[in-house]
Amino acid sequence: METLTIDNLRVEYRSRAVGEPVKTAVKGLNLRVAQGEVFGFLGPNGAGKTSTMNVLLGFVPPTSGTARLFGVDVREPIARQRIGYLPEQTYYYKFLTAEELLRFYAEIFQIPKAERSQRIDAVLKLVELDHARTRQIKTYSKGMQQRAGLAQSLINNPDLLILDEPTSGLDPIGRMKVREIIQRLKSEGKTVFFSSHELGEVETVCDRIAILHQGELKTEGRVSDLLREHGTNLEQIFLKIIGHPPPP
Numbered sequence: 001m002e003t004l005t006i007d008n009l010r011v012e013y014r015s016r017a018v019g020e021p022v023k024t025a026v027k028g029l030n031l032r033v034a035q036g037e038v039f040g041f042l043g044p045n046g047a048g049k050t051s052t053m054n055v056l057l058g059f060v061p062p063t064s065g066t067a068r069l070f071g072v073d074v075r076e077p078i079a080r081q082r083i084g085y086l087p088e089q090t091y092y093y094k095f096l097t098a099e100e101l102l103r104f105y106a107e108i109f110q111i112p113k114a115e116r117s118q119r120i121d122a123v124l125k126l127v128e129l130d131h132a133r134t135r136q137i138k139t140y141s142k143g144m145q146q147r148a149g150l151a152q153s154l155i156n157n158p159d160l161l162i163l164d165e166p167t168s169g170l171d172p173i174g175r176m177k178v179r180e181i182i183q184r185l186k187s188e189g190k191t192v193f194f195s196s197h198e199l200g201e202v203e204t205v206c207d208r209i210a211i212l213h214q215g216e217l218k219t220e221g222r223v224s225d226l227l228r229e230h231g232t233n234l235e236q237i238f239l240k241i242i243g244h245p246p247p248p
């Protein structure tokens, strides 16, 4: 069974104002992600990546088409039971320590009391924040704050991670650490579906990618196949596909 299935998905935003045109963010998207895959969801700003993720999370209803997680339609809340999500922008109470933040989320997810501390220890180790667990998040570097967000998304031990631009705004070390976390999750058998503009990174960490442009799927495939077919790196493939060939 596929972990993530999107069939003919269309997402339109209707403005409440009379006469405003309908904005179509996703146009007939078909996508499949299998268990254990690291899948890179690429596309320029405004391509429809976040809109697609918002459908998977049940925040935005599909205008038409369907999306399923573990075979369950995303309109059913139970579909989200086994997923973790890191939004593009996180809004945490920065006066909390990482440990307090995770305790808060562990309660929200109703993780049994006896398991909470163990779970918190495990995710703090995984994201390398063990040493800073009793420091307020506001004292963290941007990379550490992002890793605190990742820890939060992992607290319920999800099978599928949906990460919206997890490396955006991070320095090379911060990006490397996030990349290592994604690789660690993969080695644990988790499925990771993430959007990114860091194509070099995507090339190293992803099994498969999809490139979305103006709401339409432009290409999809195994990274190794795409690199071989096009005979160049992912960045050049991306530029070619979205219609920006490099200068001669």
Ligand SMILES: Nc1ncnc2c1ncn2[C@@H]1O[C@H](COP(=O)(O)OP(=O)(O)O)[C@@H](O)[C@H]1O
Binding pocket: 013, 023, 024, 025, 043, 044, 045, 046, 047, 048, 049, 050, 051, 052
């Ligand atoms: N709530 C919204 N209302 C109206 N238009 C939106 C809304 N959210 C996104 N859009 C539009 O939908 C398109 C896709 O946006 P988005 O899914 O955020 O793209 P991406 O994440 O790839 O940058 C953009 O043109 C954006 O302006």
Ligand SMILES: [Mg+2]
Binding pocket: 049, 050, 051, 088, 164
């Ligand atoms: Mg986005």
